[in-house]
Amino acid sequence: MTTPPLRKDAARNREQIVAVARDLVDEGVPLQLNDVARRVGLGVGTVYRHFPTAEALLETVATRSLEMLVAHGEQALDDDDPWRALAGFLIRTVEVQVTDASLSTVTAAPTDALAHTTELKRALWSLGGRLFDRARDAGVVRADLASADLVPLMCGIAYAATVHGGAGAARADTARRYLTALLEGLRTG
């Protein structure tokens, strides 16, 4: 089950591949393994060895952000204030989603290329669900929404920020404004 230790040069290549892929994703360029190979200066075969499909590479790019979110979500559970915990988690989620273009695709995908991605997504949904349920039990969120709505809503807000246009910090601001409005709508009384 453990990934075999990687040779030093191979590890370097792998990192470079992921780095270039991240750049491409950030530039909004659709991931193509041949393209990545050319930009890194590696043979196609090498890239295919490390990542059997473009999806696998994309998910690897997304992993870092997913892990950050999971970590944040776990911390949020320690917050005594259910509303503050939920809101903080959602704000962080949207911020990351807007910053890291790989996330939107991976998050919205119904199926994953990497088992690890599936685990992370499950963990994230689960954390979101617990935070949401806690808030609902405390009576601070609308009754007609459910925890299963969190992911779609976060994706929707990230998408809305994209449609609005702008880049980098500006887009993050937009997303935060949208989320703020939505949070007002979620909150009861």
Next chain:
Amino acid sequence: MTTPPLRKDAARNREQIVAVARDLVDEGVPLQLNDVARRVGLGVGTVYRHFPTAEALLETVATRSLEMLVAHGEQALDDDDPWRALAGFLIRTVEVQVTDASLSTVTAAPTDALAHTTELKRALWSLGGRLFDRARDAGVVRADLASADLVPLMCGIAYAATVHGGAGAARADTARRYLTALLEGLRTG
């Protein structure tokens, strides 16, 4: 500026092309002019004559819905209650966007293939803006949102409903729930 008179058979072809394109869009199939031609039973060239690009065809498919929304928006301006007018307009917008798959793409696109599409979109943004401004002047919507946010937000909600999954009426219901929450957030006190 006047549309050149169309021969009767040409008109019929055009209609059939649009009809088939609408079906394809509804089925979630990416629009390919060759594909459309085959299904209609016409040569590719004929389809290209009517629609120079797939985008042009898609926008033509979307036109009907856009016109409906514009009409609805104009009526909404007659409503004395600024909030009810705005909310009604947004609800209608999201409903249509969820129902007509061509709309999401066309609405979110930064640039259009058809001048007519640009006009319609401008008219729609303008109507939304006037409805929004009226509501804000009446003090019934948040101050940190602007009329330029309406379109992105509607797109975001439609997208969220898509991510949630489900089809047809179920998706429309989801979208409506999401919009309801957002409207609560937009509304002041």
Next chain:
Amino acid sequence: MTTPPLRKDAARNREQIVAVARDLVDEGVPLQLNDVARRVGLGVGTVYRHFPTAEALLETVATRSLEMLVAHGEQALDDDDPWRALAGFLIRTVEVQVTDASLSTVTAAPTDALAHTTELKRALWSLGGRLFDRARDAGVVRADLASADLVPLMCGIAYAATVHGGAGAARADTARRYLTALLEGLRTG
């Protein structure tokens, strides 16, 4: 069900494609559509339009020989002498199979790309079966062989001639010698 009439230039291309494919097959080169396209001086797409797969092209190359054999088989049924009819049919079969390299592959393939190929093969098996059964009923062939053995045996003889080496007429001679020996073995008393 009828093949639509082909434009003159398209028909010419199609013929050229088949002609080049026949040459390649005769040279023992494995059929590759890109290769064929280059040799004919056409775009790949054109070749793919005419023949969706290499198998389809190969079968088209084989069609002529298959049709010849079917025609010969039908004539053979008119022969009053059951043994002479069968032997003549088999000799002709092996001759053609050795001459036309496309036949061996197509004949031995368990599944076909073209419906027409399937029909022709079925017709051929059926004719061979009737000729064989007639001979067996007349008591002139061994009882431990069945009509289902004809195709394998003919393929085997063609293959044997190939292994023996030589080309053109020499190979046909070899095949005929082998068949002669086998026919002696088939014949009773």
Next chain:
Amino acid sequence: MTTPPLRKDAARNREQIVAVARDLVDEGVPLQLNDVARRVGLGVGTVYRHFPTAEALLETVATRSLEMLVAHGEQALDDDDPWRALAGFLIRTVEVQVTDASLSTVTAAPTDALAHTTELKRALWSLGGRLFDRARDAGVVRADLASADLVPLMCGIAYAATVHGGAGAARADTARRYLTALLEGLRTG
């Protein structure tokens, strides 16, 4: 001319490689050195060290059967009955060829990767030739066939059995039936 002494582990690797290759051949999988390496649990380089090409490995797999046939052929020369000796040799040949998938390829190949293979094949052809000539001199086989036809004919029969279909014992039965018929044809009045 003597095989260089092999370290014990190297010898073990070699054996494992051959064993796995035999399995693959039996499964009808085309031999790929990378594939073999993975299944054995060795690096590709190691496999390449032992066998420079896939052909070399295949011939090594085939060696056992070739040696068995040579041994059988030598015994057959002791048989006083020329026809029985020849027939027995051919039957055994076909049986082995049908049983060991590596043989058909190696036998039919015009050129070999391993000198040892060439020797074995020559020995086999030679034995077949002597058995055949003895039979012909005794006047028990057709005059229009020569000893050089034996190998092609045996390959042809094995191929015919393959085309007929079926596997394992069934295929061996088919091959034996075909050979029986051919032997009848070979035998003189």
Next chain:
DNA sequence: CATGAATGAGCCTTCATTCAT
């Protein structure tokens, strides 16, 4: 006007072989 054959760049993927570790 209509047709649909032709185009060919462009993407995807595999695999035999080498060579640095």
Next chain:
DNA sequence: AATGAATGAAGGCTCATTCAT
């Protein structure tokens, strides 16, 4: 000796667009 990462030529296929008929 063993390893296995890297290579990259080679082949497969699609599809948006043009243009001769």
